[in-house]
Amino acid sequence: MNSEEELPKENEKIPFSQRPEWADVKPVPQDDGPNPVVPISYTDVFTETMDYFRAVYLADERSPRALQLTSETIKLNPGNYTVWQFRRLVLEAINADLLKELDFVDRIAEGNSKNYQIWHHRRWVAEKLGAASTVRELEFTKKIFSQDAKNYHAWSHRQWVLQAIGGWEDELAYCQKLLEDDIFNNSAWNQRFFAVTRSPLLGGLGAMRESEVTYTVNAIKGNPENESSWRYLRGLYENEAHALIKDPQVALVCLEILTAKKNYVHALSMLLDLLCHGFQPGQEIRDAVCALTSDSGTPDSDFGTMVCTVLELVDPMRANYWMWRRNMVPAQVSQSLAADGLSSLSL
Amino acid sequence: MERRRTTGTKSEEEQWMVEDRVGYLYAFFSSLPPNAQSALLEIRRDNHLQYLTHGLRQLGPSFSVLDANRPWICYWILHSIALLGDSVDAELENNTIEFLRRCQDPDGGYGGGPGQMPHLATTYAAVNSLITLGGHRSLSSINRLKLRTFLLRMKDASGGFRMHDGGEVDVRACYTAISAASVLNILDNDLVQNVGDYILSCRTYEGGIAGEPGSEAHGGYTFCGLAAMILINEVHRLDLPALIDWVVFRQGVEGGFQGRTNKLVDGCYSFWQGGVAAIVQRLQMVVCEQLGLSKASYLECTSGSFHDSETSDISNEEEGNTGISSPVTGTCQIRKEGQDDASYPVTLANIGFDFINSKRPMRPIFSSMHLQQYLLICSQEEAGFRDKPGKSRDHYHTCYCLSGLSICQYCSTADADSPPLPRDVMGPYSNLLEQVHPLYNIVLDRYHEAHEFFSESENTSQCS
Numbered sequence: 001m002n003s004e005e006e007l008p009k010e011n012e013k014i015p016f017s018q019r020p021e022w023a024d025v026k027p028v029p030q031d032d033g034p035n036p037v038v039p040i041s042y043t044d045v046f047t048e049t050m051d052y053f054r055a056v057y058l059a060d061e062r063s064p065r066a067l068q069l070t071s072e073t074i075k076l077n078p079g080n081y082t083v084w085q086f087r088r089l090v091l092e093a094i095n096a097d098l099l100k101e102l103d104f105v106d107r108i109a110e111g112n113s114k115n116y117q118i119w120h121h122r123r124w125v126a127e128k129l130g131a132a133s134t135v136r137e138l139e140f141t142k143k144i145f146s147q148d149a150k151n152y153h154a155w156s157h158r159q160w161v162l163q164a165i166g167g168w169e170d171e172l173a174y175c176q177k178l179l180e181d182d183i184f185n186n187s188a189w190n191q192r193f194f195a196v197t198r199s200p201l202l203g204g205l206g207a208m209r210e211s212e213v214t215y216t217v218n219a220i221k222g223n224p225e226n227e228s229s230w231r232y233l234r235g236l237y238e239n240e241a242h243a244l245i246k247d248p249q250v251a252l253v254c255l256e257i258l259t260a261k262k263n264y265v266h267a268l269s270m271l272l273d274l275l276c277h278g279f280q281p282g283q284e285i286r287d288a289v290c291a292l293t294s295d296s297g298t299p300d301s302d303f304g305t306m307v308c309t310v311l312e313l314v315d316p317m318r319a320n321y322w323m324w325r326r327n328m329v330p331a332q333v334s335q336s337l338a339a340d341g342l343s344s345l346s347l
Numbered sequence: 348m349e350r351r352r353t354t355g356t357k358s359e360e361e362q363w364m365v366e367d368r369v370g371y372l373y374a375f376f377s378s379l380p381p382n383a384q385s386a387l388l389e390i391r392r393d394n395h396l397q398y399l400t401h402g403l404r405q406l407g408p409s410f411s412v413l414d415a416n417r418p419w420i421c422y423w424i425l426h427s428i429a430l431l432g433d434s435v436d437a438e439l440e441n442n443t444i445e446f447l448r449r450c451q452d453p454d455g456g457y458g459g460g461p462g463q464m465p466h467l468a469t470t471y472a473a474v475n476s477l478i479t480l481g482g483h484r485s486l487s488s489i490n491r492l493k494l495r496t497f498l499l500r501m502k503d504a505s506g507g508f509r510m511h512d513g514g515e516v517d518v519r520a521c522y523t524a525i526s527a528a529s530v531l532n533i534l535d536n537d538l539v540q541n542v543g544d545y546i547l548s549c550r551t552y553e554g555g556i557a558g559e560p561g562s563e564a565h566g567g568y569t570f571c572g573l574a575a576m577i578l579i580n581e582v583h584r585l586d587l588p589a590l591i592d593w594v595v596f597r598q599g600v601e602g603g604f605q606g607r608t609n610k611l612v613d614g615c616y617s618f619w620q621g622g623v624a625a626i627v628q629r630l631q632m633v634v635c636e637q638l639g640l641s642k643a644s645y646l647e648c649t650s651g652s653f654h655d656s657e658t659s660d661i662s663n664e665e666e667g668n669t670g671i672s673s674p675v676t677g678t679c680q681i682r683k684e685g686q687d688d689a690s691y692p693v694t695l696a697n698i699g700f701d702f703i704n705s706k707r708p709m710r711p712i713f714s715s716m717h718l719q720q721y722l723l724i725c726s727q728e729e730a731g732f733r734d735k736p737g738k739s740r741d742h743y744h745t746c747y748c749l750s751g752l753s754i755c756q757y758c759s760t761a762d763a764d765s766p767p768l769p770r771d772v773m774g775p776y777s778n779l780l781e782q783v784h785p786l787y788n789i790v791l792d793r794y795h796e797a798h799e800f801f802s803e804s805e806n807t808s809q810c811s
Contacts, residue, residue: 030460030461030462031449031461031462032446032449032461033442033445033446033449033461035438035441035442035445035446036442036446036449037403037404037421037439037442037443037446038402038403038406038410038417038420038421038424038446039404039405039406040406040407040408040410040411040413040414040417041405041406041407041408042408042411042414043408043411046408046411046414050414054462076411077411077412077414077415078412079412079413079414079415079416080414080415080459080463081415081459081463081464081466081510081511081514082415082458082459082463082464085464085511085512085513085514088513116510116515119515120514120515123515149357150607150610152558152562152563152565155562155563156558156559156561156562159559159561159562160559163561181356181357182356182357182358183356184356184358184359184609185356185357185358185609186563186607186608186609186610187563187607190551190553190562190563190564193551193552194561198561226609227596227608227609228608228609231552231553231554231593231608232552234552235551235552235553238552269592316714317598317599317600317602317714317717318595318596318598318713318714319714320710320711320712320713320714321591321595321712321713323710324709324710324712328635328638328640331638331640332638332639332640335638335639335640339639
């Protein structure tokens with residue numbers, strides 16, 4: 001079909017008023033009123049293009065030249081959702097080639113990859129194309145991630161493609177690669193969680209948990225200051241605190257990081273959560289925490305309080321938070337022990 | 348500071364660069380004599396006001412990319428001016444009302460400019476702008492009956508909202524719809540229906556809230572999700588201890604907040620994340636209930652909170668007030684009694700009002716002073732505020748940096764009526780900004796005027 005993409009770019013520099021194919025259209029100026037606020041000093045090209053867009057939009061003209069007009073309008077302001085929405089109506093009406101539409105979005109996305117409208121439009125096109133677009137969409141997001149590995153919209157788009165159209169085969173391997181490049185990439189961790197919990201090929205969290213815990217524990221050992229891996233570890237036991245406190249790998253990695261006495265804030269924070277859920281620490285963990293503080297006079301029964309006190313000292317940005325936690329720890333600990341029928345044991 | 352490796356991953360290297368820039372500014376600040384330090388900590392009010400008012404009068408061609416966001420620009424500017432304790436002159440006020448009238452769609456809602464489709468985000472911005480202006484002419488220019496029709500039209504089968512006809516569904520859409528409906532007193536069961544389910548589906552394993560189910564926890568969406576859940580009286584359904592733990596870790600070594608784990612600090616999150624941190628200070632009772640703690644331990648947790656000098660009676664007050672004014676206790680009651688439809692509208696209408704009038708049983712859980720330091724030294728420019736050193740100012744960051752600063756200044760006072768202590772305001776006490784209603788991000792006295800206006804029967808009759 002006669003796509004607008006085949007028109008020479010030069011054509012766009014000719015004012016609409018001098019283009020014979022637009023001679024029948026009367027431009028509609030913006031109704032800004034006599035004294036608008038936040039008035040923008042539009043360029044002449046911007047004003048004229050928008051005036052013609054308004055004319056076509058108000059006339060609801062769904063034609064090839066209307067599609068061409070929306071292309072020019074979107075190039076001037078890719079954030080105009082009204083233009084994008086009208087473009088979708090036109091695309092449907094003239095039964096346009098949607099693969100060419102993806103080419104158009106590719107070009108607009110260069111330099112505008114953080115714009116809501118582009119991604120919403122892309123989702124609309126991909127949905128219509130169905131399985132024919134899977135590979136292209138996954139590759140497109142990969143290309144974005146090679147520039148900006150944390151692009152929020154691109155990750156949402158990728159998740160949508162996987163769920164709505166498919167293409168799960170290599171997802172875990174892709175997350176693995178991104179994390180090898182940058183273990184601090186929290187978006188890649190989030191995607192890993194998405195794949196592990198939602199991929200129809202991996203068997204769900206139940207089947208994956210053991211190997212994921214092992215992977216995460218190794219990541220923690222390599223960079224104990226990396227919050228992403230600690231949060232991921234908690235996520236693997238989301239809503240299953242009892243399983244979390246019983247996993248020896250979790251307590252062991254805490255012990256190892258605490259013993260090393262370096263970058264141990266997240267380890268202490270994890271230990272505190274374990275205690276609040278009824279975890280009973282062994283002597284090694286108690287000794288490791290005691291070794292972090294000169295305050296050796298803390299009574300044994302207040303181990304959770306002691307952890308908070310250390311956190312207040314070593315994590316001053318969150319001193320208020322740890323103080324707040326400290327006020328609640330004894331009640332939480334006795335509560336969880338009572339729930340376990342262990343209330344006779346003192347912690 | 349610990350010696351670093353010279354090369355790191357991309358995340359590490361970007362982070363180190365920001366730390367260097369921020370560290371340089373803090374070192375420079377420390378090297379100054381005391382009077383120069385005080386001068387640097389001062390909010391440059393006149394400069395900011397000039398920058399803001401100029402934007403209201405004229406914007407350059409580069410703003411064409413924001414041509415579908417003009418009510419937003421109005422809000423960022425007007426709200427910033429109001430935070431600074433000032434207001435626009437009668438002519439600009441009049442022009443703003445007239446301009447926003449042209450952005451209002453004949454079928455309800457506001458678009459990004461005259462003639463554009465109505466959009467939830469620009470509707471929120473226009474409503475907040477008109478409330479910030481205040482006065483009968485401004486408030487009555489909003490067609491609430493049609494606005495409600497528009498909001499209902501945007502309701503998605505999932506319970507969430509879509510931004511515009513044919514637009515995207517996300518947590519931002521939920522918040523902007525619920526916030527606008529709540530502040531205009533048109534929130535009802537039809538609008539609320541299942542929106543809580545949608546927001547819950549956007550919680551992530553990290554503890555924060557994402558834009559869509561499965562996405563990454565994010566400061567902007569976490570604010571939107573939390574505020575919306577409070578406004579619909581369903582905040583007890585969120586895992587608040589997990590959310591609190593996530594948000595406090597977003598405050599970084601620079602003193603400012605990041606939007607997501609391992610991302611860079613940005614002044615705008617002073618409001619999105621700082622606002623979340625301040626909001627949860629009023630949710631202590633729900634938190635304790637979620638932790639399975641008894642009322643006795645709740646009182647134990649809260650006693651000794653705040654500065655001893657000012658709030659020795661906090662725990663008693665709380666005990667005395669239980670079940671009366673606190674939206675939090677209201678939440679518990681509703682749940683126990685079941686979802687009685689007849690009680691719904693009554694409850695919904697006053698949630699925002701009760702929330703701000705409830706006491707804060709908790710001290711701040713974040714570091715207000717570190718955040719204020721970041722905002723005043725790293726974000727503030729000669730005129731306007733910026734994301735971080737090396738970036739340029741804009742109206743958006745000016746609005747949310749000032750909003751965050753206000754949140755910091757007031758988060759240590761126990762109730763809405765008492766002014767902050769000088770020690771809680773960094774820099775001269777003249778730095779004190781106006782207080783905001785954190786659920787709507789509207790200056791408090793403008794909110795109260797609107798609340799009163801939209802509560803009166805003659806003003807609500809068009810909606811019943």
